[in-house]
């Protein structure tokens with residue numbers, strides 16, 4: 001006897017999005033002294049004017065819970081309807097159990113399937129791809145995908161390559177069944193030859209062996225900025241082009257471009273290389289939110305829709321890229 005797929009594959013879409021930005025707004029002027037920089041330099045090189053930092057007692061899960069509640073309510077669902085939770089993060093301060101299982105206890109739905117993924121700034125797009133395939137094959141019906149980061153816990157305020165870039169926040173989407181195709185096949189992969197371009201060092205194990213933070217520092221994220229910049233500009237545009245082709249559309253069919261908010265110059269360069277149409281709405285949430293890694297695409301999507309409600313139901317290209325180096329992209333119908 002052979003096993004069978006008893007149900008035909010199911011179309012999927014993003015049903016809703018929710019966002020949470022911590023209340024504390026941090027202007028460049030608060031960052032510059034520790035890194036001998038200026039507001040002008042940061043704005044010119046990255047586009048960032050302000051970002052949000054979570055309070056000391058405000059956890060990653062607090063932020064994720066706030067974003068998730070909004071997304072679930074906007075989907076017209078309750079927490080109990082969510083059968084799977086995928087949490088993309090690199091800043092949950094416990095190796096186990098997962099951030100996703102802490103979140104489902106807060107949501108009062110402790111029986112949902114729940115797991116974390118670590119694909120850094122590509123993590124949200126990785127999560128959308130996995131969630132869509134789970135719904136497509138009837139493993140899940142409603143999947144909550146969260147991108148959340150408290151990067152201020154893992155960024156050195158004196159590191160000239162990162163202190164002005166990283167920030168905190170959380171965004172969430174609910175993915176579920178759809179009559180039409182609402183999420184294209186995901187184009188993803190890695191370029192692990194460049195694995196050392198963005199690193200979190202030292203290892204936790206060094207502390208077990210007796211080292212102290214005073215001696216070896218805290219496991220903060222460091223990066224070779226120029227190397228990452230060059231890679232993003234040349235390689236990531238090809239990823240977006242493949243995702244557009246795989247969705248069976250042309251760049252001119254897109255209404256919005258919602259890439260990972262790493263650097264506004266990278267966003268502009270990608271839009272140019274992919275020959276995106278003139279009238280397209282390009283997410284520039286980085287200006288007031290900074291780079292929130294896995295959270296940046298859902299946060300940017302929420303802002304794009306708040307500022308352009310007419311884009312609901314229109315096509316957007318998502319592209320995530322970051323530490324690994326890893327990348328992921330798909331075309332989605334906006335909720």
Ligand SMILES: CC(C)(COP(=O)(O)OP(=O)(O)OC[C@H]1O[C@@H](n2cnc3c(N)ncnc32)[C@H](O)[C@@H]1OP(=O)(O)O)[C@@H](O)C(=O)NCCC(=O)NCCS
Nearest residue numbers: 035036037038041045121160225226228229262263321322
């Ligand atoms: C980090 C980044 C903004 C730095 O910009 P850059 O133009 O590459 O800067 P460089 O490191 O080449 O330095 C250029 C000059 O600025 C100076 N500089 C470097 N960091 C500085 C800072 N924080 N403030 C002021 N000046 C700085 C350098 O000393 C150098 O000065 P010099 O020309 O007198 O020697 C840029 O490389 C970047 O955004 N990279 C991508 C990072 C990214 O997106 N990471 C996340 C991926 S998910």
